[in-house]
Amino acid sequence: MRIAMIGTGYVGLVSGACFSQFGIDVVCVDKDKQKIARLEAGEIPIYEPGLDKLVADNRAAGRLTFTTDLAGSVATADAVFIAVGTPTRRGDGHADLSYVYAAASEVADALRQYTVIVNKSTVPVGTGREVGRIVRERRPDAEFDVVSNPEFLREGAAIEDFMKPDRIVIGTQSERAREVMRAIYRPLYLIETPIVFTTLETAELIKYAGNTFLATKITFINEMADLCEKVGADVHDVARGIGLDGRIGRKFLHPGPGYGGSCFPKDTLALAYTAREAGSPVTIVEQVIQVNAERKKRMAQRVVEACGGSVAGKTIGVLGLAFKPNTDDMRDAAALDILPALLTAGARIQAHDPAAMEEAARHLKGIDYKDNAYDVAKDADCLVVLTEWTQFRALDPKRLKELLRRPVVVDLRNIFNPAEMRGLGFVYESIGRPQPRHSA
Structure with a gap:
């Protein structure tokens, strides 16, 4: 069995590495020559726990390779997975499918034998049919089937999610394609992972x-x-x-x-x-x-209120920048709404994230990035928790209080104990937990 994985982003790289761990020969393809060179040098372009070792082990075993040669990779593949980006299209909020359709066209030109073309990217209902139409139009002679096989990977736990999934969804009405997909996922079938076979449209909507x-x-x-x-x-x-x-x-x-x-x-x-x-x-x-969009904007105001109604000239320490722990992903992170609002209000911001600072620096200018959490707290007028990294939960509140200029904490992830924090003399704000009631 041989797989070509088109796209070495988050989904493509994780999926390709995990399939190779199944014992399948996998070649990951990308147009970005620099990214392929980095992968061949053993450099992983994303932060995902355990991925570096998984890639290294399977490269050493000869089951996982990287290339820019799409045509050569597709020509010998039993299945081609399209795992390219489908970002939000500007203007209407729809998914931008241009990368998917471009990949489908290139795959069509490279087909040399019966091949299952698998949409791994998250795509709207109808995309699989359109991919089939594109391939058939370009290559009326080609033998192929199109399958929808959506991913359900949580960033920070993607390898575990792939190896021990709740279910596998496969959308196709071709028995020949089903047999290929059964063979690919056989290691998971053997541990009794539920496999849901359905139509293309249903699989797309399930995701x-x-x-x-x-x-x-x-x-x-x-x-x-x-x-x-x-x-x-x-x-x-x-x-x-x-x-x-x-x-x-x-x-x-x-x-x-x-x-x-x-x-x-x-x-x-x-x-x-x-x-x-x-x-x-x-x-x-x-x-x-x-509601979600409005909530992020309101969070900045909560910080302002905790600082007495103004952050002008004040230093705000921020713990966490990524949208969640165990990732460096900044896409639609709360920090992208909250920090610019505080900067506009006149605050100085110093921040730390265990993995996302390099990525954050591309999106957030005017931030003083610190090496650790305690440096963030030093001389700050307020400490804000934006991402619930495990190491932040283990911080010493007494030491934080000694470092802060004012003992104000706005905990937007509820990682601290309210009674302990207030007992130490903090002005402590959290989410959805009762404030102390003072008797008259």
Whole structure:
């Protein structure tokens, strides 16, 4: 079995490395010569725990290679996975499918034998049919089938998600293509991983429906957190109380400054666009998008209020920049909304993130990037937690207080204990947890 993986971004690189771990010969293809050169030199362009070792081991075993030669890679492949970017298109919020369709055209020209063309990229309903049309138009003689095989990888836990998935979704009505996909995923079939075979359109919609539902859960608990603050309830107890209901589940019920990352923002927008175009608008999703955008903007105001109504001339220390821990991904991170607003309001910002500072520097100018969390706290008028990295949870509050100019903490990820922080004399603000009530 031989696979060609078109695209060495997050999905393509992780998937290619994991497939090679199955014992399959995988060649990862990219137009970016510099990126391929870095990969061949053993340099991993993204931060993902365990990926560097996985790539190195399978390169050493001869099962994983990198190249810019798409035609040669496709010609000998049993399956070609298209794993290129589908960013949000400017103007209407729809997914930009130009990279997918360009890849389909190049794959068509390179086909030399029966090949399964697999859409691994997240694509709107109808994309698989269009890929098939493009290939058939360019190569009427070619033997191929198009399959939708969406990914469900969490950044920071992608390898585990690939190797021990909740399910595998395969969209195709071709039995020949199903047999190829069964062979590719045989190691997971042997450990009784559920495999959902369905149509192209259904598989494409499953991906969007899944991500949109998770984004809705996050938005729901964030709104519950706001309500908790008004009525004196604790959002963590609320989340546990409803999450223990098997019909709801405990995952993705963690309050914060709003969802971000490479999937949820663009997938909610794309599904909303697809639904409007189909004449069946998803009003819940439309509201989720609006609420999430407004929430990020409000978080900056919470910092201002904690600083007495103004941050002009004040130093704000920021812990975390990536949209979530265990990644360097800055796409739609809350920091991209909150920090510019604070800078505009006159604040000086010093920040640290264990993995994302290089990436953050490309998007956020005027920030003083520090080597560690304690340097961030030194002489700051307020400390803000934006990303819940594990190492931030282990910080010594007493030492933080000694370093801060003013003992003010705005914890947008609820990593500290409110009673402990206030007992040490901090002015402590968190999300969805009751403030202390003072007797008259």
